[in-house]
Amino acid sequence: MDLSVTIAGIRFPTCVMNASGARCVTYEELERLGQSRSGAIVTKSMTREPRQGNPEPRYFSFPGGSLNSMGLPNLGYPAYAHLIPALRRFKKPIVASIAGFQPEDFIEGVRYMNEAKPDLLEINLSCPNIPGKPQIGYDMEASERLLQMIKAHTELPFGVKLPPYFDPVHHEAMAQILGRVGVSFLTAINSIGNALVVDPDHESVVIKPKGGFGGLGGPIIKPVALANVRAFWKLLGDRMPIIGTGGIQTGIDVFEHLLCGATAVQVGTVLVEEDIRVFDRIETELREYLDRKGYRSAIACRGRLKEL
């Protein structure tokens, strides 16, 4: 069973990797991803300055998923640029997730990465958790301007991490932008931003930042994630690899993302909950399920979702 995939000319040993944000902030965490069965090492979204992030509690787990408002705790561009070369020894792709508060930040981040040479950049257009800062991916013009600027400043292949869209008009507009800019892949979806979980016992919100509003992840968001993967696959097909993320807990969830059109997938909430052994479990489940279905590789089922 071949679970390897290629995105922008980079070979991933398996199609299941960590989502940015999940257990990937510190050097120790990135090293553990290197030692794990994760198909890549994806970094936490990085900013110009190191950040502590939002006040705690800022992550809440409940049966259907998770709510987070971490607030971009990370080591900053220079620190990641310094440690990326040491991660090469794990012989799997390194994906640097770049965030910023203004276009100039992203350019600075890209400059650092031009030196550090990760395999891919994932430009984060969708962080929902910074008070007063809207998600760039919901502003089509601002997204295109930013991506064109990034294109002009790097030779590294880069993709985008998108927020969930809920209307075909928005999938079409973003697909056109990605085609015009010529990005190398897209990752869909980031958490569903600004959701609210209520604790009825305490008559309270469950996380401190932003009055309790935060990004929703985990099983509860899988249908929204699948819809976004499918919508972009139908618009872009095999012209642009899609990394599906959202609601993956099992090998069968991975299979569903592949059927919708994903080339690879990322896991966030389940990685936070179960730690890096999750990669062994999901890989085994995926192998068994594909085998039972008669598929010889992960890529063989890509996009093959039947319509009625």
Ligand code: DHB
């Ligand atoms: C954070 C959350 C996100 O969904 C994201 O894309 C980037 C950062 C955070 O709160 O740290």
